Amino acid sequence: MAATSSRPAARRVPFPIFEDESKPLDLSTLPSDHFLAQRPVTPPRPESVIDEANWADRARPDTSSLAAADYDVSVATGFLPPEEPVQTLRGVGHGWDEVENALERAQEEAASMPGGGVGKLSEGWRESVRRLPRASVDVLATLPMIRRAHTLLAHIEHFYMHSTFPSQTVVCASIAAPLVEVSDRLGLPPILTYADTVLWTWKMTDKSLGLRADNLEITTTFTSTPSERAFFLLSLFCELHGPSILRLMSSTLDESFFADSIALARIATYLNSISALIDELTALMAGATRGPFGPEGRERISPEAFYWEIRPWFNGGKWTFEGVGKNGEDKVMEWGGPSAGQSSLVHALDVFLGVDHAPRHGHAQSSADKANGHESQGFPNTFVEPPSPTAASSSKPAPPAIVVDKAALHKAPSDETFMQRMSHYMPGHHRAFLRHLESLHHPNPSAPNAPVLPSLRKLAKRHPAELGQAYDGAVAAMKRFRDQHMRLATVFIVQQARREPARESVHWAEWEAKRVKKEAEKEERRRLGLVEGAKREAIAGTGGTDLVTFLKRCRERTVEALLQQE
Numbered sequence: 001m002a003a004t005s006s007r008p009a010a011r012r013v014p015f016p017i018f019e020d021e022s023k024p025l026d027l028s029t030l031p032s033d034h035f036l037a038q039r040p041v042t043p044p045r046p047e048s049v050i051d052e053a054n055w056a057d058r059a060r061p062d063t064s065s066l067a068a069a070d071y072d073v074s075v076a077t078g079f080l081p082p083e084e085p086v087q088t089l090r091g092v093g094h095g096w097d098e099v100e101n102a103l104e105r106a107q108e109e110a111a112s113m114p115g116g117g118v119g120k121l122s123e124g125w126r127e128s129v130r131r132l133p134r135a136s137v138d139v140l141a142t143l144p145m146i147r148r149a150h151t152l153l154a155h156i157e158h159f160y161m162h163s164t165f166p167s168q169t170v171v172c173a174s175i176a177a178p179l180v181e182v183s184d185r186l187g188l189p190p191i192l193t194y195a196d197t198v199l200w201t202w203k204m205t206d207k208s209l210g211l212r213a214d215n216l217e218i219t220t221t222f223t224s225t226p227s228e229r230a231f232f233l234l235s236l237f238c239e240l241h242g243p244s245i246l247r248l249m250s251s252t253l254d255e256s257f258f259a260d261s262i263a264l265a266r267i268a269t270y271l272n273s274i275s276a277l278i279d280e281l282t283a284l285m286a287g288a289t290r291g292p293f294g295p296e297g298r299e300r301i302s303p304e305a306f307y308w309e310i311r312p313w314f315n316g317g318k319w320t321f322e323g324v325g326k327n328g329e330d331k332v333m334e335w336g337g338p339s340a341g342q343s344s345l346v347h348a349l350d351v352f353l354g355v356d357h358a359p360r361h362g363h364a365q366s367s368a369d370k371a372n373g374h375e376s377q378g379f380p381n382t383f384v385e386p387p388s389p390t391a392a393s394s395s396k397p398a399p400p401a402i403v404v405d406k407a408a409l410h411k412a413p414s415d416e417t418f419m420q421r422m423s424h425y426m427p428g429h430h431r432a433f434l435r436h437l438e439s440l441h442h443p444n445p446s447a448p449n450a451p452v453l454p455s456l457r458k459l460a461k462r463h464p465a466e467l468g469q470a471y472d473g474a475v476a477a478m479k480r481f482r483d484q485h486m487r488l489a490t491v492f493i494v495q496q497a498r499r500e501p502a503r504e505s506v507h508w509a510e511w512e513a514k515r516v517k518k519e520a521e522k523e524e525r526r527r528l529g530l531v532e533g534a535k536r537e538a539i540a541g542t543g544g545t546d547l548v549t550f551l552k553r554c555r556e557r558t559v560e561a562l563l564q565q566e
């Protein structure tokens with residue numbers, strides 16, 4: 001029954017809702033000044049863009065501090081771009097055709113080798129990469145083209161670095177220079193990210209059918225295998241839930257301004273719908289854990305192939321980027337490889353529900369600090385490493401200084417700050433979106449008299465009868481999501497790490513050496529009469545985390561958000 005009251009008309013914010021989501025969004029039907037119709041835009045830098053109807057317009061009355069912001073989040077496509085990504089820079093000239101050719105050759109070599117090709121690409125291919133003409137970033141006229149450039153260069157970078165075993169350590173100038181330049185424009189690090197492997201790497205099989213799970217293909221991969229495509233499709237299918245989730249989040253924020261009985265009832269309904277959508281993500285992951293998943297069960301990721309043949313291509317590392325320093329010096333940076341931990345969708349849900357991954361104590365920043373914009377931008381403070389004392393005191397000329405990117409040195413990561421660090425691997429707009437989402441619940445320094453929106457968790461605490469169950473229901477759905485995600489990580493990583501790789505894999509010799517060493521140690525302990533303990537080696541995640549401890553911690557933090565502790 002429709003509720004009636006003297007309540008003011010709902011503050012409807014400029015958040016277009018498309019009636020029929022199954023139809024593709026026809027941009028030509030939108031008014032020319034509509035924020036979606038304006039894409040693709042040509043922002044030379046992310047900050048310079050756009051009059052998108054931004055989150056602030058929707059969620060708080062005062063938007064003065066955010067008037068120029070564009071979070072690149074669409075109600076039609078969520079964190080996916082509103083149009084099919086640019087698939088190739090062939091035809092652009094200025095060096096890009098050669099770069100596309102280099103990627104294609106690497107893919108052909110890798111596909112022709114048993115074991116996915118890691119560590120086995122030819123020196124001829126590497127030499128051809130080093131000789132590539134420097135592709136010009138200035139000729140890339142649109143944002144989607146700049147994104148393609150990042151995806152393209154980051155794939156070649158990883159092909160190049162892992163083309164030998166052990167991996168290369170120097171990203172050659174022909175790749176490093178344009179990659180650092182496009183990364184800078186996108187607010188991304190110069191490494192393969194979730195955006196390159198999922199958000200910007202799909203196409204529609206039939207354009208007339210629009211964006212839906214049974215109509216999507218992954219276009220750029222390392223191994224050209226169905227397993228690799230299925231691995232990325234799994235995340236892409238999750239992202240397809242983004243628009244519905246974001247719309248419900250937006251409506252919830254609208255209603256929480258009123259917080260009257262109608263608003264609370266609506267919020268409870270929205271939260272129930274969000275729970276159901278999170279459960280759909282969980283169901284997708286459950287399918288992939290068991291085997292076939294996706295439309296008509298067409299997709300399947302082979303755990304062995306994923307772990308030994310596909311995943312090694314993703315590894316990041318501490319690499320020297322040739323000639324990218326201010327004065328053309330080399331620069332050392334360390335970055336982790338791509339992970340769905342970089343998905344803004346999951347972070348947005350955490351922020352919205354008040355799941356707090358921040359360190360509980362110690363030196364890290366408070367979330368209030370972050371919300372007030374006191375957080376570092378996450379982009380590199382660099383310093384020049386002085387020549388070593390021996391070199392300085394000797395009569396020989398000092399070697400050229402190397403710029404070390406200190407902020408990017410992500411070694412020995414603390415799992416407590418992983419979620420924060422992952423945000424640095426998101427496109428700049430999405431990172432800004434998440435910051436803004438957090439900041440809604442803190443005073444806006446540039447508009448001190450503007451009302452501050454209560455966080456959803458606070459609201460639920462204040463109105464337990466109306467919201468308690470629905471709020472806890474959504475948090476419990478996030479916990480189920482993380483339970484299932486842990487199973488996925490167990491099947492695809494933990495179990496595989498304990499199994500022997502194929503003999504033709506470059507990993508076999510290392511694995512065998514480790515096994516022999518462990519046997520010898522075991523034997524020695526037995527000889528000394530020491531009791532055999534159940535000692536298990538910690539297994540690292542793609543981002544270098546001790547993954548089981550880390551994933552458990554994320555789940556614990558989720559449970560902590562429940563109002564009624566389980």
Ligand code: HEM
Pocket residue numbers: 231234235238285301338339340341342343346347482485488489492493540541542543544545547550551554555
């Ligand atoms: C076979 C599929 C998957 C595997 C093997 C996997 C594995 C992992 C691993 C090892 C981590 C630890 C962080 C790291 O070192 O990267 C992680 C984190 C994470 N993954 Fe996945 N993942 C998979 C699919 C997904 C999907 C489909 C999503 C949803 C979009 C997802 C979301 C996350 C999130 C949000 C984190 C951060 C930790 C958390 O929030 O609980 N993963 N994943």
